[in-house]
Amino acid sequence: MSLLTQIENFMRLRQGDFNQLALKVFSYQYEHCAPYQRYCQQLQLTPETIKHWHDVPSVPTDVFREFDLCTFDPSTAKYVFQTSGTTQESKGKHYYRDMSLYDEAIRLEFMRGIGLNDSGSVIFRMLTPSFDEVKTSSLFYMLQRALEWYGEPGSRFYMSNNVLDYDALQQDLAEDIAENRRVALIGTAFSFVNFFDHFEYQSWQLPPGSVLMETGGLKGRAREISQQELYQLFASKLGLPANSCFSEYGMTELSSQCYSKPNSHVFTSPHWMPTRIVDADTGNDVEVGEIGIVQFFDLANLDAISAITTADLARKHVDGFELLGRAPLAVLRGCSTQFEKL
């Protein structure tokens, strides 16, 4: 059975042992990604010496800005997703030759993650560009797939050429309300802030069962508001209670995403992408309640690097982690900048 199939089976059915599969993935990446191999050799951490996935050399996201980290010739990639970047700094790149694991992660998690794991119909209102327009965004890829697979006719993206079509969105929401259609309103945190700013004196009462998903950070950008304030706006401007609003946490370097639990800002990751919150000094897991750096091991990253160290700080919870924002000296980045560049 191919490694790809083993991973798919683990993702779908939890078949197999995660540690064994992770070590196989590490061996594969070590063998086929030359810069990673050199790095691991320098650390004297190789497939021969490592027995547990915790010990697999984890690659910080900064490295993706300088190196092509993939297991194949990057010039043959089908898609190249890039980090947003805010200034002239180099962008991190994630090369894909095959989207099957990425797509599988969307199929298994997206609808559940936004609280729509029933079979009812839903119309998507995306406050973002489509992937057809921005072919380098992993977020827009995910949203376009979700819209194609799960969206009712009429689902659409409202941003084009860096302009949000406020009028069309307003009109469509009014119709959704009139027709009592269940809506999934999806965008970056900043797109929502701008949307609310634009319609300062207007509010909506979205139909029952409607949900909202926001993604991208809020820290360090032009107009900073807290997560709590944002969720208050979701309630007051859209009539969506906290248990209908979800946060997504993903990044270009990963192929899987995390979602917040209902009524909570605690994120959980799927079983094929365990999360560690570690002390940046020691590399050891922090205790519950303590703050550390977020690390992932994403099996769906088969053709890149699975062990990823983010530059994000989080507080460890018993059942997940609470994102606290970027470590202060890290380069500012995030999906929200896509919108703020307007």
Added chain:
Amino acid sequence: MISALVEVGKRWLDSGYALRQEAIRDAASEFCLSSANFTLALDWMFSFWNEKFIASLQAPGTNKPIANAVQILAGNTPAVIAQAFLQGAVLNVPQYIKIPSLQTVFPRLLHQSLADVSKELAALFEVNTWQNNYSDLYAKLAKTDLIIAYGHDKTIDLLKSHSSSSSIFIAEGHAVSCAVIFKEAANRESLDKLAWDMLSYDQRGCLSPRVTFIQEGGELSPEDCAAIFAKEILPSRVIQLSRGGLFPGESAAILQRRAVYGFRGVIYTGDDWTVCFDKELVWPTEALPRFMPFKSFASLDDLMHVLQPVKKNLISIGLAGENCFFDYPNLRHVCELGLMQKQFLPLRFPLEK
């Protein structure tokens, strides 16, 4: 006045002086420095408080009359604070000193020691921290003859915009330093001197070398220099001069940058230091405590080329070997390696029209 300042300096150099002991105990951590490092800093800083040096500072830097001054200080190292008080005392005019809000103990103790020796001298200074409301500061700036501002370039631009056009504005903005070892000095002795420049102040000051450039063709290759520095020299020196704490986010940034260099070239790490070598001859982007990238260069032209992008911000170069001339506008010190931190940068009055 000179004798009072000399007396203050003597007291601070006395290991039994109560305020010195209090500063080592309570102020070192405010700068994220270890007691050993802060003690060394005090010894260096106050070695300048002698009659001869203070007299040399009294040379007029301007023909304009100065009746009052404002000094706005940054908090990277205590040296800036000691220097500001000494320089301010020499100006001998009433002045307002804005101290960093996170580093208040040392400036207050220093002010107190001035008062203990000469109430008149201490009365020149009104010492205050940054407040959320800047209107008070801006009002002062508008009617001040001399403004000395340390900090980010953006902060300095903002302060400048609030100052009077007739005032003298001395800006000490973003500045960087580096170490250069020419091939004739590519040896253990130079590396040992470099260790002191790297470890003192934990590379937090603008006079700390951010990167070491080593010329190829010497007794030790640049790669060997990095390896010997990391394996033989640093481990013994860090015992003598331990690192202080880290500011929030620094450990995460160190983690990220270690890996970047690990991919680029060779990396050596200790519990609290990082040494790396790579062949990419560019000025490094990071400024992290006890984090030293080594780069190799073949010729002086190569070196000049890599310094070109930072030439406006280059303030100090520590040299071993050839003593060459660098024609950079803000370069204040070209000194022997090992002495990069033991400097006092006199005020640079702008050229008068």
